[in-house]
Amino acid sequence: xxxxxxxxxxxxxxxxxxxxxxxxxxxxxxxxxxxxxxxxxxxxxxxxxxxxxxxxxxxxxxxxxxxxxxxxxxxxxxxxxxxxxxxxxxxxxxxxxxxxxxxxxxxxxxxxxxxxxxxxxxxxxxxxxxxxxxxxxxxxxxxxxxxxxxxxxxxxxxxxxxxxxxxxxxxxxxxxxxxxxxxxxxxxxxxxxxx
Amino acid sequence: xxxxxxxxxxxxxxxxxxxxxxxxxxxxxxxxxxxxxxxxxxxxxxxxxxxxxxxxxxxxxxxxxxxxxxxxxxxxxxxxxxxxxxxxxxxxxxxxxxxxxxxxxxxxxxxxxxxxxxxxxxxxxxxxxxxxxxxxxxxxxxxxxxxxxxxxxxxxxxxxxxxxxxxxxxxxxxxxxxxxxxxxxxxxxxxxxxxxxxxxxxxxxxxxxxxxxxxxxxxxxxxxxxxxxxxxxxxxxxxxxxxxxxxxxxxxxxxxxxxxxxxxxxxxxxxxxxxxxxxxxxxxxxxxxxxxxxxxxxxxxxxxxxxxxxxxxxxxxxxxxxxxxxxxxxxxxxxxxxxxxxxxxxxxxxxxxxxxxxxxxxxxxxxxxxxxxxxxxxxxxxxxxxxxxxxxxxxxxxxxxxxxxxxxxxxxxxxxxxxxxxxxxxxxxxxxxxxxxxxxxxxxxxxxxxxxxxxxxxxxxxxxxxxxxxxxxxxxxxxxxxxxxxxxxxxxxxxxxxxxxxxxxxxxxxxxxxxxxxxxxxxxxxxxxxxxxxxxxxxxxxxxxxxxxxxxxxxxxxxxxxxxxxxxxxxxxxxxxxxxxxxxxxxxxxxxxxxxxxxxxxxxxxxxxxxxxxxxxxxxxxxxxxxxxxxxxxxxxxxxxxxxxxxxxxxxxxxxxxxxxxxxxxxxxxxxxxxxxxxxxxxxxxxxxxxxxxxxxxxxxxxxxxxxxxxxxxxxxxxxxxxxxxxxxxxxxxxxxxxxxxxxxxxxxxxxxxxxxxxxxxxxxxxxxxxxxxxxxxxxxxxxxxxxxxxxx
Numbered sequence: 001x002x003x004x005x006x007x008x009x010x011x012x013x014x015x016x017x018x019x020x021x022x023x024x025x026x027x028x029x030x031x032x033x034x035x036x037x038x039x040x041x042x043x044x045x046x047x048x049x050x051x052x053x054x055x056x057x058x059x060x061x062x063x064x065x066x067x068x069x070x071x072x073x074x075x076x077x078x079x080x081x082x083x084x085x086x087x088x089x090x091x092x093x094x095x096x097x098x099x100x101x102x103x104x105x106x107x108x109x110x111x112x113x114x115x116x117x118x119x120x121x122x123x124x125x126x127x128x129x130x131x132x133x134x135x136x137x138x139x140x141x142x143x144x145x146x147x148x149x150x151x152x153x154x155x156x157x158x159x160x161x162x163x164x165x166x167x168x169x170x171x172x173x174x175x176x177x178x179x180x181x182x183x184x185x186x187x188x189x190x191x192x193x194x195x
Numbered sequence: 196x197x198x199x200x201x202x203x204x205x206x207x208x209x210x211x212x213x214x215x216x217x218x219x220x221x222x223x224x225x226x227x228x229x230x231x232x233x234x235x236x237x238x239x240x241x242x243x244x245x246x247x248x249x250x251x252x253x254x255x256x257x258x259x260x261x262x263x264x265x266x267x268x269x270x271x272x273x274x275x276x277x278x279x280x281x282x283x284x285x286x287x288x289x290x291x292x293x294x295x296x297x298x299x300x301x302x303x304x305x306x307x308x309x310x311x312x313x314x315x316x317x318x319x320x321x322x323x324x325x326x327x328x329x330x331x332x333x334x335x336x337x338x339x340x341x342x343x344x345x346x347x348x349x350x351x352x353x354x355x356x357x358x359x360x361x362x363x364x365x366x367x368x369x370x371x372x373x374x375x376x377x378x379x380x381x382x383x384x385x386x387x388x389x390x391x392x393x394x395x396x397x398x399x400x401x402x403x404x405x406x407x408x409x410x411x412x413x414x415x416x417x418x419x420x421x422x423x424x425x426x427x428x429x430x431x432x433x434x435x436x437x438x439x440x441x442x443x444x445x446x447x448x449x450x451x452x453x454x455x456x457x458x459x460x461x462x463x464x465x466x467x468x469x470x471x472x473x474x475x476x477x478x479x480x481x482x483x484x485x486x487x488x489x490x491x492x493x494x495x496x497x498x499x500x501x502x503x504x505x506x507x508x509x510x511x512x513x514x515x516x517x518x519x520x521x522x523x524x525x526x527x528x529x530x531x532x533x534x535x536x537x538x539x540x541x542x543x544x545x546x547x548x549x550x551x552x553x554x555x556x557x558x559x560x561x562x563x564x565x566x567x568x569x570x571x572x573x574x575x576x577x578x579x580x581x582x583x584x585x586x587x588x589x590x591x592x593x594x595x596x597x598x599x600x601x602x603x604x605x606x607x608x609x610x611x612x613x614x615x616x617x618x619x620x621x622x623x624x625x626x627x628x629x630x631x632x633x634x635x636x637x638x639x640x641x642x643x644x645x646x647x648x649x650x651x652x653x654x655x656x657x658x659x660x661x662x663x664x665x666x667x668x669x670x671x672x673x674x675x676x677x678x679x680x681x682x683x684x685x686x687x688x689x690x691x692x693x694x695x696x697x698x699x700x701x702x703x704x705x706x707x708x709x710x711x712x713x714x715x716x717x718x719x720x721x722x723x724x725x726x727x728x729x730x731x732x733x734x735x736x737x738x739x740x741x742x743x744x745x746x747x748x749x750x751x752x753x754x755x756x757x758x759x760x761x762x763x764x765x766x767x768x769x770x771x772x773x774x775x776x777x778x779x780x781x782x783x784x785x786x787x788x789x790x791x792x793x794x795x796x797x798x799x800x801x802x803x804x805x806x807x808x809x810x811x812x813x814x815x816x817x818x819x820x821x822x823x824x825x826x827x828x829x830x831x832x833x834x835x836x837x838x839x840x841x842x843x844x845x846x847x848x849x850x851x852x853x854x855x856x857x858x859x860x861x862x863x864x865x866x867x868x869x870x871x872x873x874x875x876x877x878x879x880x881x882x883x884x885x886x887x888x889x890x891x892x893x894x895x896x897x898x899x900x901x902x903x904x905x906x907x908x909x910x911x912x913x914x915x916x917x918x919x920x921x922x923x924x925x926x927x928x929x930x931x932x933x934x935x936x937x938x939x940x941x942x943x944x945x946x947x948x949x950x951x952x953x954x955x956x957x958x959x960x961x962x963x964x965x966x967x968x969x970x971x972x973x974x975x976x977x978x979x980x981x982x983x984x985x986x987x988x
Contacts, residue, residue: 061317062321062429063428066432078426078427078428080426091349091350
């Protein structure tokens with residue numbers, strides 16, 4: 001193959017021209033892990049199991065997330081709430097909840113499947129480890145942190161005796177002394193939810 | 196299963212031709228339109244319709260348009276196809292071709308969903324729910340109902356085991372019809388009316404039926420669930436394996452659902468020839484016994500200090516082989532729970548390796564007459580009486596058998612047939628609830644006197660006689676049953692209580708019988724088997740039966756025992772058996788720890804049926820092979836362990852896997868030579884009772900203290916109460932008030948039950964054999980004489 005004049009003379013100049021121009025542009029390299037840049041707001045990161053405002057779990061152990069999962073990364077076992085031990089409103093709760101992040105492809109189909117919006121995704125993306133066992137997240141790893149006003153289950157239904165009221169959006173019947181505290185106790189939606 | 200139920204095999208059927216969706220189809224007279232449509236591949240949605248229940252037309256989901264009812268006129272409105280019989284020339288248009296039918300079905304579905312809660316995510320039926328599925332296929336996508344749904348407090352217990360979520364119910368009446376038509380326990384019924392209509396029970400009468408679990412399975416929504424399975428898993432993460440129930444000799448087809456190596460539930464399989472679509476609650480819920488804490492996981496060998504300590508398989512097999520080789524004579528007790536393949540391995544081990552005929556599967560009361568009866572009439576026969584024959588018989592005579600408690604599938608067949616006119620008679624001391632439900636007649640007799648009653652009975656030639664294993668305690672009864680069959684031309688079948696009993700007979704786990712029904716006493720039969728097995732000769736002396744094996748082991752005349760799956764308290768004399776297992780060198784093959792394993796010198800853990808393949812032989816002689824549900828390489832079937840012992844002793848059983856054992860059984864084949872003579876025991880005279888003496892009638896209730904039901908407390912809570920039944924005069928003579936406590940006692944011990952008046956003859960009492968007290972532990976059984984007294988002993 002014979003090189004044309006354009007290829008031998010012009011192309012190197014054009015190529016180095018790109019290099020030269022870039023030297024005067026803003027650097028796009030992110031200094032991860034020294035500087036952490038926020039993700040896009042709807043980035044699919046680690047899952048979170050949300051809570052009702054009184055701290056009860058939203059998960060009812062229905063396993064629809066596990067059914068929807070194309071990677072078979074989720075394992076759920078349901079169980080009955082009892083009079084003495086209540087973890088969620090209604091009859092059923094997720095006794096075992098595991099997500100295997102070696103399998104999870106963070107596609108979000110589980111989020112779509114969840115009938116109670118118990119499962120959502122956070123923006124946390126640091127999901128690497130050096131062993132298998134630690135990458136299987138248990139329910140305790142996935143549950144949302146307790147916000148002010150929330151009580152760690154098991155406990156009674158604090159919002160209403162009828163579990164339907166939870167789904168109708170009823171919130172805690174708390175009457176704090178000043179409105180400022182009220183705002184703290186009852187934040188509009190848990191973090192990560194509906195992000 | 197579509198139209199097969201109405202169709203005989205040989206009878207000519209009148210065919211009727213009609214047109215469904217433009218397709219001409221000919222079906223037997225009396226077929227319902229909904230099933231005729233199935234034949235051309237059109238599935239009409241339905242909830243209340245069930246092929247084994249009578250049509251009711253309750254849910255109205257199966258509406259079709261009938262432009263011509265066969266008489267040239269159309270029906271003015273859509274008709275329920277599940278109650279509409281076909282007529283010649285009828286024209287039917289289903290939802291496939293008719294907009295009217297489709298709209299009618301969608302309307303019905305909308306009505307059904309008006310009050311149905313959308314709690315599918317927490318409902319056990321979600322994922323396998325006919326309402327869910329048919330709402331998707333035949334309903335509207337969006338609900339127009341915006342008002343508040345009717346709710347009920349949920350769930351309520353209709354029994355300890357069965358839970359009812361009333362708001363999910365679509366009032367199809369499948370459960371109530373099943374209870375009334377099939378099980379005969381109409382404890383649930385539709386109550387109230389209008390929107391408040393609901394399934395319910397009477398306040399003081401919970402749904403205590405032996406067949407209650409079937410209502411869960413046929414419920415087309417999630418209204419009925421079991422406390423046992425509630426919220427345990429979802430259908431889509433279960434792995435289903437067809438199998439065979441191990442709790443009785445019926446061979447019911449079941450489906451075992453497991454998840455992550457753990458059985459979650461069992462459902463009825465569909466086998467029209469055996470159990471149709473029903474199983475007993477014992478078959479449904481009795482699966483947790485294999486996962487109890489006392490499960491043996493590793494071989495144990497008794498060390499020099501006399502302690503059992505864990506050992507490796509090779510060490511344990513070698514220890515077993517050493518002990519057996521050193522012993523002066525070995526007896527083999529196999530129990531009644533083995534698969535045919537495992538029983539065959541015991542049988543061959545005894546004959547070829549141990550050189551003895553001292554093998555007996557009967558871990559219960561037994562007699563020489565019974566062994567002769569089995570050899571003469573039962574062994575190496577197949578399907579001489581089947582479930583279908585029971586339905587077609589002119590009458591059925593039960594002797595020493597209570598099918599409702601001991602063989603649920605037979606009971607349901609007999610009850611079905613009795614509703615169609617079959618006469619059921621039972622030779623027993625009183626009319627049990629099961630017999631009453633079959634509209635049966637009682638031929639009243641005193642326990643132990645069944646022979647005389649059999650001699651007095653007249654039967655037609657198209658009758659069937661079913662004899663239970665209890666007759667072993669009634670001298671002369673088997674002989675009399677054979678005489679009656681001979682005299683009347685009626686067919687006779689033996690119904691054992693345990694799943695492995697018939698298989699053990701076929702594979703020669705009897706002292707007088709070799710595999711394939713070959714009599715030990717017959718030199719020709721021995722030579723035939725020796726040739727088939729490729730051995731020089733087989734032991735020719737008829738062996739010892741269970742009682743003699745136990746007796747001789749206790750007296751140190753038998754050096755060692757190989758025991759597989761035997762509970763000491765089931766044996767005829769438990770106290771003697773305890774001495775025997777203490778005295779002899781015992782090799783125990785067990786699933787779970789029990790008295791035998793605690794006394795044994797070598798304990799070899801074996802697989803329960805759920806972890807191995809095998810074959811159960813039903814009372815009919817039908818082979819019911821099944822595969823392993825859970826695949827656990829460390830869980831070995833008995834035959835693999837026995838092959839290991841044989842190898843250690845320098846022999847080769849010729850098989851190490853279930854498949855090889857099956858091939859070996861086939862190769863051995865049945866004996867086609869001379870059968871042994873039928874037993875001819877004399878009819879015993881009447882027993883003279885002393886003061887305070889009564890004769891016991893007893894059998895095991897279905898739900899009792901048997902270890903196969905361990906881990907199922909809610910199921911056990913549905914058991915019938917353990918009561919003592921006697922007539923008023925007998926109770927009065929002993930000074931017992933009805934409802935007060937009554938005690939039966941003998942030299943060994945006593946047992947106390949609340950007393951109840953029933954139609955027993957004078958001087959006879961009925962008590963359950965293993966509810967609260969195992970009667971064998973006080974040396975009492977069917978036909979034994981005990982003392983009856985009031986109050987607690």
